[in-house]
Amino acid sequence: MTPRKDLLDIASLSNEEIEFVLANAAPFKDLFRRSVKKVPPLRGRTVLTLFYEPSTRTRSSFEVAASRLSADVTHFDVEFSSVVKGESILDTVETLEAMQLDYIVVRHKQAGIPNLIARNTAASVINAGDGWHAHPTQALLDAFTAREVLEDLRGRRALIVGDIQHSRVARSTSLIFRRLGMEVAYLAPGSLMPRQIPDEITTFGNWQDAFDWKPDIVYLLRVQSERLDEPFFPSATEYHNNFGLTDARLKVLNDRKLWLMHPGPVNRGVEITDAGMNYERSLINQQVENGIAVRMSVLYWLRPGAAPVA
Amino acid sequence: MTPRKDLLDIASLSNEEIEFVLANAAPFKDLFRRSVKKVPPLRGRTVLTLFYEPSTRTRSSFEVAASRLSADVTHFDVEFSSVVKGESILDTVETLEAMQLDYIVVRHKQAGIPNLIARNTAASVINAGDGWHAHPTQALLDAFTAREVLEDLRGRRALIVGDIQHSRVARSTSLIFRRLGMEVAYLAPGSLMPRQIPDEITTFGNWQDAFDWKPDIVYLLRVQSERLDEPFFPSATEYHNNFGLTDARLKVLNDRKLWLMHPGPVNRGVEITDAGMNYERSLINQQVENGIAVRMSVLYWLRPGAAPVA
Amino acid sequence: MTPRKDLLDIASLSNEEIEFVLANAAPFKDLFRRSVKKVPPLRGRTVLTLFYEPSTRTRSSFEVAASRLSADVTHFDVEFSSVVKGESILDTVETLEAMQLDYIVVRHKQAGIPNLIARNTAASVINAGDGWHAHPTQALLDAFTAREVLEDLRGRRALIVGDIQHSRVARSTSLIFRRLGMEVAYLAPGSLMPRQIPDEITTFGNWQDAFDWKPDIVYLLRVQSERLDEPFFPSATEYHNNFGLTDARLKVLNDRKLWLMHPGPVNRGVEITDAGMNYERSLINQQVENGIAVRMSVLYWLRPGAAPVA
Numbered sequence: 001m002t003p004r005k006d007l008l009d010i011a012s013l014s015n016e017e018i019e020f021v022l023a024n025a026a027p028f029k030d031l032f033r034r035s036v037k038k039v040p041p042l043r044g045r046t047v048l049t050l051f052y053e054p055s056t057r058t059r060s061s062f063e064v065a066a067s068r069l070s071a072d073v074t075h076f077d078v079e080f081s082s083v084v085k086g087e088s089i090l091d092t093v094e095t096l097e098a099m100q101l102d103y104i105v106v107r108h109k110q111a112g113i114p115n116l117i118a119r120n121t122a123a124s125v126i127n128a129g130d131g132w133h134a135h136p137t138q139a140l141l142d143a144f145t146a147r148e149v150l151e152d153l154r155g156r157r158a159l160i161v162g163d164i165q166h167s168r169v170a171r172s173t174s175l176i177f178r179r180l181g182m183e184v185a186y187l188a189p190g191s192l193m194p195r196q197i198p199d200e201i202t203t204f205g206n207w208q209d210a211f212d213w214k215p216d217i218v219y220l221l222r223v224q225s226e227r228l229d230e231p232f233f234p235s236a237t238e239y240h241n242n243f244g245l246t247d248a249r250l251k252v253l254n255d256r257k258l259w260l261m262h263p264g265p266v267n268r269g270v271e272i273t274d275a276g277m278n279y280e281r282s283l284i285n286q287q288v289e290n291g292i293a294v295r296m297s298v299l300y301w302l303r304p305g306a307a308p309v310a
Numbered sequence: 311m312t313p314r315k316d317l318l319d320i321a322s323l324s325n326e327e328i329e330f331v332l333a334n335a336a337p338f339k340d341l342f343r344r345s346v347k348k349v350p351p352l353r354g355r356t357v358l359t360l361f362y363e364p365s366t367r368t369r370s371s372f373e374v375a376a377s378r379l380s381a382d383v384t385h386f387d388v389e390f391s392s393v394v395k396g397e398s399i400l401d402t403v404e405t406l407e408a409m410q411l412d413y414i415v416v417r418h419k420q421a422g423i424p425n426l427i428a429r430n431t432a433a434s435v436i437n438a439g440d441g442w443h444a445h446p447t448q449a450l451l452d453a454f455t456a457r458e459v460l461e462d463l464r465g466r467r468a469l470i471v472g473d474i475q476h477s478r479v480a481r482s483t484s485l486i487f488r489r490l491g492m493e494v495a496y497l498a499p500g501s502l503m504p505r506q507i508p509d510e511i512t513t514f515g516n517w518q519d520a521f522d523w524k525p526d527i528v529y530l531l532r533v534q535s536e537r538l539d540e541p542f543f544p545s546a547t548e549y550h551n552n553f554g555l556t557d558a559r560l561k562v563l564n565d566r567k568l569w570l571m572h573p574g575p576v577n578r579g580v581e582i583t584d585a586g587m588n589y590e591r592s593l594i595n596q597q598v599e600n601g602i603a604v605r606m607s608v609l610y611w612l613r614p615g616a617a618p619v620a
Numbered sequence: 621m622t623p624r625k626d627l628l629d630i631a632s633l634s635n636e637e638i639e640f641v642l643a644n645a646a647p648f649k650d651l652f653r654r655s656v657k658k659v660p661p662l663r664g665r666t667v668l669t670l671f672y673e674p675s676t677r678t679r680s681s682f683e684v685a686a687s688r689l690s691a692d693v694t695h696f697d698v699e700f701s702s703v704v705k706g707e708s709i710l711d712t713v714e715t716l717e718a719m720q721l722d723y724i725v726v727r728h729k730q731a732g733i734p735n736l737i738a739r740n741t742a743a744s745v746i747n748a749g750d751g752w753h754a755h756p757t758q759a760l761l762d763a764f765t766a767r768e769v770l771e772d773l774r775g776r777r778a779l780i781v782g783d784i785q786h787s788r789v790a791r792s793t794s795l796i797f798r799r800l801g802m803e804v805a806y807l808a809p810g811s812l813m814p815r816q817i818p819d820e821i822t823t824f825g826n827w828q829d830a831f832d833w834k835p836d837i838v839y840l841l842r843v844q845s846e847r848l849d850e851p852f853f854p855s856a857t858e859y860h861n862n863f864g865l866t867d868a869r870l871k872v873l874n875d876r877k878l879w880l881m882h883p884g885p886v887n888r889g890v891e892i893t894d895a896g897m898n899y900e901r902s903l904i905n906q907q908v909e910n911g912i913a914v915r916m917s918v919l920y921w922l923r924p925g926a927a928p929v930a
Binding site: 045 | 884888912
């Protein structure tokens with residue numbers, strides 16, 4: 001396995017690399033059961049978070065992951081920074097490059113920015129979400145979580161529900177699920193279904209057909225509230241009635257012992273009901289915990305100067 | 311002494327627990343005279359600050375306390391977080407719970423939120439101020455400070471002055487003072503005096519009567535500037551003239567060698583004059599220093615997995 | 621060399637002190653070529669950043685420098701803090717003093733504030749820029765950078781270009797350059813040239829005369845965009861045409877092998893063109909890297925309890 005500098009998307013990973021990251025996440029997760037949850041491999045390394053789009057949850061997850069590997073974490077506060085002063089992203093990256101950072105964790109609302117940054121720095125760049133493009137650590141934690149309950153994913157089925165069109169989670173997670181042998185289907189209103197969909201992905205316009213397909217996992221996407229103002233999006237209530245996990249649909253999940261996933265944070269009453277939040281086979285909190293373990297595994301894997309794995 | 315998970319208020323503490331926290335704060339304070347002010351007991355533990363109400367001073371105090379115990383500190387930036395996206399507090403707590411944090415330090419403008427959070431997480435929750443309810447680490451540092459100058463507090467008298475009605479400091483500090491054997495009196499305008507006051511607390515409507523009561527400590531509360539717009543509050547000047555520590559009243563403190571306390575930050579010209587800030591027996595800065603030592607003691611006391619104290 | 625508590629400006633430093641800081645920066649910079657970029661001398665010390673004016677770059681530089689010396693760093697968030705509540709700077713400093721901090725790194729838009737703070741705290745105060753007055757760590761990093769390419773600075777010439785009048789960088793950097801034996805000239809529009817200039821500094825009103833003076837280094841100052849609204853400042857385009865480093869002027873730098881410096885962040889199209897950003901002898905990124913090394917050296921030099929250097 002050739003050492004790799006950046007994690008930009010799932011598409012560019014080999015199966016071997018995916019398996020390496022998933023395999024190493026397990027011992028990191030075991031660490032969380034101990035009172036000292038910290039190990040030394042990244043001591044003296046600096047992780048900088050560069051979030052052009054706020055996401056307290058994702059940023060905290062990376063920060064805790066880096067701290068548990070003994071790295072130093074610094075936040076580059078873009079809102080106060082030279083972005084306001086009109087500095088371009090590449091000028092910022094040149095500055096960061098000169099600071100001899102080890103990692104830059106970047107989120108940006110525009111697709112491709114992490115790739116642009118990665119080409120212009122020797123630091124390891126980790127894409128923490130770029131526009132509608134990719135969110136690879138989310139995909140890796142989703143795969144890790146799905147395997148915890150289903151073990152071998154081959155031949156299993158995941159139904160991804162919601163605003164597929166604007167979702168980097170849908171893109172990255174459906175890709176890793178398929179790479180690990182799952183079948184994937186999308187359930188979405190026509191206005192939120194992408195025009196181009198890989199042939200091997202099935203699409204549904206209503207829950208009944210989707211349930212008939214017999215998924216093992218139901219993966220609800222977050223409704224972006226910004227979207228609710230736009231013409232192609234129904235009202236929150238209409239969305240809930242047509243595409244949300246109503247209590248009636250939750251009963252189907254329960255009867256069939258289906259697993260429930262969501263990238264968080266949830267909109268109660270839109271994607272999901274209060275009852276859904278307490279569903280016995282919900283993996284939502286497990287996804288959060290696994291997020292830290294998987295991000296530790298990614299940071300460990302990309303560590304500068306790492307010897308190639310034999 | 312049974313191990314305890316959370317510090318939510320003073321009322322629920324036993325005398326033994328109060329004494330334990332106060333006793334352990336002293337060696338931590340001694341540490342501040344050394345060049346290396348750090349000890350290892352919380353190495354590898356994660357302290358998360360969750361401040362729904364800004365307070366740089368209190369948050370910094372906890373952060374420095376945690377760092378000096380070798381813990382990792384992370385701030386959950388509520389203003390940018392999913393709170394904006396409509397996520398409820400409990401959903402945030404579920405997320406934090408899944409992150410396997412060791413401590414959550416919470417401030418919220420609504421009373422009872424820390425208790426709600428504590429019931430929903432295995433992490434140790436420390437109340438850093440909730441509405442008008444409680445501010446237990448403030449009370450503990452006040453007690454520690456009062457003891458530094460008065461030693462045994464039994465039979466001593468503390469006069470608490472100002473907006474008693476809306477003050478969690480008044481509530482928590484008057485309680486711990488009485489638990490340690492002090493007599494407490496309130497001095498406040500009628501509009502800012504609570505309707506229900508414990509029988510053993512004396513109340514005054516003017517300084518003359520309060521001075522006649524012969525307090526050992528005069529504890530000024532902070533005037534919340536937000537309050538100045540409200541109808542039941544006099545103007546800043548009127549407040550100062552009637553209830554502030556004017557230079558004439560400061561002279562009384564000086565003549566009688568009374569101690570002066572204030573939780574900070576002060577409003578010069580409202581609660582206190584410039585001369586009052588330089589008063590020889592002011593304990594205001596000592597309170598800040600002791601705040602870090604006491605918070606270290608609280609973090610140490612609650613540490614997960616701590617063996618019960620023999 | 622007498623131990624010193626604060627770094628407030630270049631003027632108060634002895635030549636011996638300047639040489640000491642510059643000499644120690646080199647081994648710190650060497651550290652950046654290693655995978656573990658961290659050394660232990662400030663373990664257990666606390667560095668607090670107190671920025672009344674935002675500057676992500678400078679604050680991050682100090683934060684990374686402190687972390688690489690194993691110090692704990694805490695940010696005092698002035699925007700949310702008691703400043704809003706009307707607390708004076710000195711009251712804030714009294715509070716910080718009581719926290720037993722080791723270092724306070726301060727930036728303020730008003731000249732003299734770091735000096736005021738330094739007189740009121742036992743902590744080491746480092747001026748990270750105050751109004752038009754001083755920015756001593758910028759000057760030290762500029763001197764370190766200039767020496768990396770020119771070695772002995774004696775008899776060399778630096779041309780500083782731009783808004784001299786309002787620039788603390790111009791003030792501090794021109795001073796250290798002259799202290800190290802360089803000749804300094806200013807190139808600026810009349811409205812941005814200070815009225816009182818030391819006799820030994822030459823002034824120019826156009827590039828042609830400045831080039832005839834045969835500088836070794838061209839140091840462009842940042843145009844503060846706030847300034848563009850003011851009457852004494854030309855438009856961005858007019859500024860660029862008259863005082864910016866146009867491609868034609870860049871050709872002169874290239875032909876004569878002149879070095880280019882800028883404190884960052886740059887305004888592309890104002891002080892500099894895209895071609896200028898890629899200029900072979902640009903030291904701009906080297907300045908950023910050296911900024912961390914020099915700040916490590918300053919922190920190390922001022923460390924509390926340091927034995928006097930023999």
